[in-house]
Amino acid sequence: MPTQVENGKAFEYAIAKAYYDYLEDRGVTAFFQADEHYQNAKICFEIQTEDSKAGFYTAAMKTIETMVAIEPGLTSPREKEDWLRIRLASDREGAFGDVRDVIFSRNYNNLAWEMGISAKNNHDAVKHSRLSQTIDFGKEWMECPCSSRYFSEIKPVFDYLTRLRNQNPQFKWEELGESKSEEIYVPLLKAFRKEMLCLTKDNSAAPANLLQYLIGRKPFYKVIKEDRKNIVVVKAFNIGGKLNQTVNGRKPVIKTDVVRLPTRIIEFEFKDNSDTTLMMILDEGWQISFRIHSASTYIETSLKFDINLIGNPPILFTQHLF
Numbered sequence: 001m002p003t004q005v006e007n008g009k010a011f012e013y014a015i016a017k018a019y020y021d022y023l024e025d026r027g028v029t030a031f032f033q034a035d036e037h038y039q040n041a042k043i044c045f046e047i048q049t050e051d052s053k054a055g056f057y058t059a060a061m062k063t064i065e066t067m068v069a070i071e072p073g074l075t076s077p078r079e080k081e082d083w084l085r086i087r088l089a090s091d092r093e094g095a096f097g098d099v100r101d102v103i104f105s106r107n108y109n110n111l112a113w114e115m116g117i118s119a120k121n122n123h124d125a126v127k128h129s130r131l132s133q134t135i136d137f138g139k140e141w142m143e144c145p146c147s148s149r150y151f152s153e154i155k156p157v158f159d160y161l162t163r164l165r166n167q168n169p170q171f172k173w174e175e176l177g178e179s180k181s182e183e184i185y186v187p188l189l190k191a192f193r194k195e196m197l198c199l200t201k202d203n204s205a206a207p208a209n210l211l212q213y214l215i216g217r218k219p220f221y222k223v224i225k226e227d228r229k230n231i232v233v234v235k236a237f238n239i240g241g242k243l244n245q246t247v248n249g250r251k252p253v254i255k256t257d258v259v260r261l262p263t264r265i266i267e268f269e270f271k272d273n274s275d276t277t278l279m280m281i282l283d284e285g286w287q288i289s290f291r292i293h294s295a296s297t298y299i300e301t302s303l304k305f306d307i308n309l310i311g312n313p314p315i316l317f318t319q320h321l322f
Contacts, residue, residue: 007048007121008120009041010044010053011120012119014045016102022064028074031083032087059232062232066234066321069252069254071104071244072246075250078106084105089101089116116221119223124308125306126214126307127214129141130302131188132301133154133159137192142210150195153194156187193268197265197268208261211288215237216237221243222235239261240258259316262282263284265281266281266283288311289308291306292304
């Protein structure tokens with residue numbers, strides 16, 4: 001059975017292939033950048049069952065008419081030689097904050113038009129970042145280095161984990177029982193919360209940098225395939241107004257509002273009846289959850305966040321396709 005990663009890559013390939021087929025059928029010349037990332041995704045698609053292939057491809061096809069109406073660059077070549085390039089992004093690009101998986105572009109005669117889609121197969125998590133004794137989340141996430149106080153506060157927790165691992169590398173997280181919350185999760189989250197509030201208070205650009213780190217540093221469209229609800233969701237993260245542009249004289253049929261980045265944290269507290277999750281509310285309509293957990297069966301000297309965007313500005317373009 002294909003893994004979750006393979007399913008995700010299969011959906012990326014299905015989007016690229018469906019758009020290529022649709023455009024070619026309508027006389028729009030397109031080509032794949034057939035590099036290793038494309039070949040890898042194609043293999044992930046080909047190992048699927050026939051039903052799964054059909055599901056990925058159909059979900060991708062459902063989004064095309066909407067995307068063509070929003071992004072005229074897909075169907076608006078300047079001249080006959082202005083081919084549409086379709087490529088699949090590398091994991092390295094994602095590590096540097098570009099969350100787009102399928103990227104479409106035109107560069108003929110110095111026209112620089114580009115747009116990308118982030119493909120999500122049955123999930124909508126934005127990041128799986130980690131905390132450890134050496135990870136400076138402030139610097140990595142928001143370009144604001146964490147204080148020495150923060151590292152002093154989390155040191156006892158990671159020293160404790162290091163001792164357990166050194167004593168027995170096969171020691172399992174579940175063996176800690178209820179002490180996981182009191183000795184690990186809660187003190188870490190309290191230190192993280194305290195440092196986050198200090199960093200965003202002292203650095204005016206920090207809230208915007210945080211959101212862009214989490215959702216993507218470049219404007220993009222998100223396509224979410226939700227099998228349980230039998231729907232595909234399209235969202236337009238038109239940050240800075242760089243999407244939804246007129247291309248070669250053709251205007252978008254559907255307009256998407258420009259989305260503003262946050263400037264401050266309004267509230268950042270533990271979720272009700274939870275000792276593993278923090279809930280953040282920012283201005284401009286953004287809401288984020290941070291759930292900390294052990295990502296391995298055995299004790300590790302770092303912990304992982306499952307970070308989700310649970311609220312976005314009401315003006316953000318969202319369409320549900322059944």
